[in-house]
Amino acid sequence: MPLGNGDTAPRIQTGEDYIASLRGRKLRVFLLGELVEEPVDHPMIRPSINAVAETYDLAVREPETATVVSPLTGKPVNRFLHVAQSADDLVAQNTMQRKLGQNTGTCFQRCVGMDAFNALYSVTYEIDEKHGTPYHERLRAFLQTMQEHNYVVGGAMTDVKGDRSKAPHEQEDPDLFVHITRKDDQGIWLKGAKAHQTGCINSHWIIAMPTMRLGPNDEDYAVVAAFPVDAPGITYVYGRQSCDTRSMEGGSIDVGNASYSGQEAMVILDDVFVPWSHVFMNGEYEFASMLVERFTCYHRRSYVCKTGVGDVLIGAAAQVADYNGAERASHVKDKLVQMTHLNETMFAAGVASSYRAKPTKSGCYLNDDMLANVCKHHVTKMPFELGRLAQDLAGGLVSTAPSEKELEHPELAALLEKYLKGRADVPTEARIRILRLIENMTMGRNAVGYLTESLHGAGSPQAQRIQIGRQMELDFKKGLARRLAGIDESGE
Template sequence: MIYGEPLGSWRSGKNKSITTGWVNLVDEKDIPRLTPWEFQLAHIMRTSMAMEYAAKKKKEVPDLNLYYEMCQSLADAIGLIKKQYAFEFPQTPMEEVLPLQDALALQTRFREGSVAGAKFDLLWYLQNGAHLLAGSGFAKKHRTTVFKPFKIQELMIDAILQPGPQLVFGIAPPGTGKTAVVSHILNLFPVHTLVFCCPALPVVLSVGRISNTLGIPYAFCKGRRITPSYSCGRGLGTHVDMPAEPNKPAQTAVECLRYMVVKLNLERKKKRLAEKKRKRNLHDLKRFPRIFLMCDSASASWVLRQLDPNRTILVVDEPPMGSDVYPENPEDNPLACAMMQAMMTPMYKTILMSATLPRPSALPTLVNSFLDRFHIPAAEKDLHVRECMSTELDRGAVMCGPSGAVAFPHQNVSGFDELKKLCLRLPADPLVLKAYTERALARAMEKVQRLKALVGHVKAMDSTPDLEDLAQRAWPDNSGCGTTCGCSSSLSASATAAPAPSPETPLAALSWPRTNPVKQPEIVTAEDFIESLRGRNLKVILQGELISEFVDHPIVWPSVNAMAESYRLAQENPELGSAVGFSGYRMSRFLHICESADDLVLQSQMQRELGRRTGTCFQRCVGQDASNAMWSTTYDIDQKFGTNYHKRFQDFLKLAQSKNWVLGGAMTDVKGDRSLNPSQQEDPDLFVRVAERKPNGGIVLRGCKAHQTGNLNSHWMILMPGSKMDPADKDYAVSCAVPVDAPGITYVYGRQSCDLRAMEPGDIDQGNAKFGGQETMTIFEDVYVPPEYVFMDGEVDFTQILVERFTAYHRRRGLVY
């Protein structure tokens, strides 16, 4: 462990020595991989204690990422060395292994705050250190020196190596390396042939790729036809069963292939001599396949009947695939029938593996067929039929429901008893346990903390507000609660018990009595929305023709379905897709006025989820951004000119929230000559303008808006000026709300890239067949707008402000997509 070299006086004049060894390596920054395990552990412990020293003596604030990396490295080192000691000294209790006890004591101290008070926080670890679950730097360093197979791999190989015929049931979660060992099994049985059957083609191809890497010749089987790969040699062709001929007996496909391999090898020497001398060293050896791969279950039993059962290994992956529907007659489910025929033709070594495979006791016919074929007495069944089960997981997997939303098993729990059953089931059910990834656990822990804070907050308020609404609005931040409840978690400003904003601020109207019950709007479901679009008698021109009802038109329907998805999201995930507005109604979040940074984050998360679901434009962003921009702009106009636009817009938005309408936004004008202002255009109707002002304050609109997203699918649209206006453009500085079915509006439907294909028969299309976008040119011909829906009329000073605020909301959505 320690050795030295004496330095004679001829070099320095003094007797010195330099000692170098394993102990000295503990102080180094890195340590060789082949150093004994005790010194590997000592090196990790020394690095951990150095971090403690720096935090305690030098008063250095530790880097949390480095702290958690060291925690994981220490845990990996302890686990690995504990495994080594258990193997070398199986009779020695771990409590008597002093290096491990010292490391465990350091780990306890390290996790409980010895590094400047930093304690191991599971939530922080799941959110920021999930990559360490795959292994710390210590574990990654020793991957080349330590082979750590999955438990199911060890169990299956140990079982298949037992003497005599073996029927092995491998039950383990997906991704634990069950199929990765298939090609390697032949190294244990040099004279055997292996048949691998799996209905999933990518799995079959992966086994073939491994076989090719190992240099094992393999062949594919499909439709009772054998096709050797190039690893068997070129020119072998394909082979099927050959009927008898007058001078030739019948041959199976395997016999034909074997005959071809022998024949071509006998002719090989003759061909080599015919080649030029410089080519004679080329090898062209033909080899009979040692692995037969197939995803065609019907070919499995066909191949098995042609092979020697005592020299063949059968591996069936996912045998329950296709058996989820129980047929009245066996022939009604040919996939399950073919799979069962393959399993009822067992070989000397047979492995059945799946995460959902039934236990051997549940398949007596299959087990008895194996015992009868190899003449195994029933008393010796346990020696030849083995169950290998492991719940070890590789990593988690996100589970999604039919709608595409992330799903968790506990969401279907209706009470405490069912939740208790689920908790008891999880340790023994790896497929369910796999759904709880690090992100899922972090999200669940955040929700629990948030609900605890809300409960304490409600007690402090001495009232009973709607907890679900508080959960929507009170996303925790770092600003503190600000109330008398004393909780450490915080609530957003709109959910605290602080007084409502004073009337001087535009957000004052957003406060509503929290003790009032949350009300349901008129439109709730996607079906309600779709029905609300029918029968409005809109004037829609599509491909030069006037259509009467656009909802069910094959070109328009994908855009309707895409917008309806926002209502489905609100039903399936109300925390994300809906909100409680200042009107007291629970409506789509697209109608919600942003009150905090949390609202902006939730909006972005909602849009990202809808984009993931639909893969297209869902057409509601413009209306939402128009509402938020108009909310503050109307207030500013009132402050300067003494108008009542803000009160009008507030009343209109209350109406929209109570109905849960879709609001469209119309800003882009046709423009004409872009170098001229709207009032300078040759055609005055190239921009939407006020053509007439009524004595009651109402206005008449004339003009055109282009590229309007989702207008047909909206209930109302908010018109806005599209650029900065001069005083001469007073008639064009107009903003108002107009119902989509108002008289005098014509919609020219824009062309889509796939509109002609949508008119063709059939439901198969390239690209996105279910969802699509929509744009229209909207023409206003003397459309009357009552005064209560006018929010700007001639205030040219605020046109640029409105455009800037709308742009600020709208352009940040590009980061979401």
């Protein structure tokens, strides 16, 4: 079990080390109505673990992309555990995210923790400045331990929230937002549930944070605390995904992407103990909105991950058009141009947000909020259009192809090879495999990451519109118009 400071577990280097580190934790994980014996060996869970493992293997293969020297340890660490020291650091995060999206075709689950560390770095600094609390030093010590072990840290912000019109203290059931139930000189106890937690079972640690602006009556809900994934009192309820049981059928065609998937689960905390050394906010409710806004500022431009996944989908669409013998048609080329234009538009906004980063009081850099929100708002729409265009180019077989078992059936195999062929020189199986990949990304398991996560992850579309509205400087813009229209000389 990862024990935190003083932890003697060996440092994780490779994807293989990482997978080994997850074994034997005796987590209480429910999936399809059953307690999972060992998540690492579960065929429905394993592809999501493989996606996180790729974040380690990329760091070994391409250290220039996925590692950076930590100012805390003076040694190279995985970029997912690094607090941005410059705009270039933030741009480098985006470059890594695009690459990992390309390599996995799905959500690789490690960015929420990265963005939580970056947001908490400046927020704890500013809480301490006002209240004389010790959160910033504690966070630095915790981060250093995570870097030394190269752990995966999940970021748990979204509460289950109950009645959306009510603040935490107004809910009929006080547990609908995670809160402190008890404190003593050793630490605090947490109760409540976090929903849709990306990669939580594949993490070593979780940082729980408030999900919204809080008021003086919500003091017990104003808590930030880190605990190991196998801490006593936690139950995980695995979120099922469209077509997820295909990975339990054996075979490698029908799953579409046999190697990789994302993961979300509900995390239920039943009086989970956290020692003071891992508490980074305790009642300072007036900093909850700053934390949520800074976290979402980082996280909304992290969604350039979807442009890496989009690269795979564009490739699949071009490939299937090629296999179908249609690649040279002008409308096909035009649709591929349109997909690329949409994909690069999302990337442009995200990476521009990173380039325009400014230092916070703590010294860590924070990217541009307006452009981060513009990036994420594009992401709530454009992948759906990319998916539509990919299905257009794929043809109807993307949703009517027979199963792998028919393709191998002694009576049917030859018939299907003959009748499902596109171009004569391309094996039918290759055509079906690409169609299944498109199905996987637009309707199957990885549509969770490519479409629904694009819509709701890091906040539903309205959350970005609120942030964009707050910063649109209408008075300034009206002044520009008045001056040029000759209404008002100064425009002020």
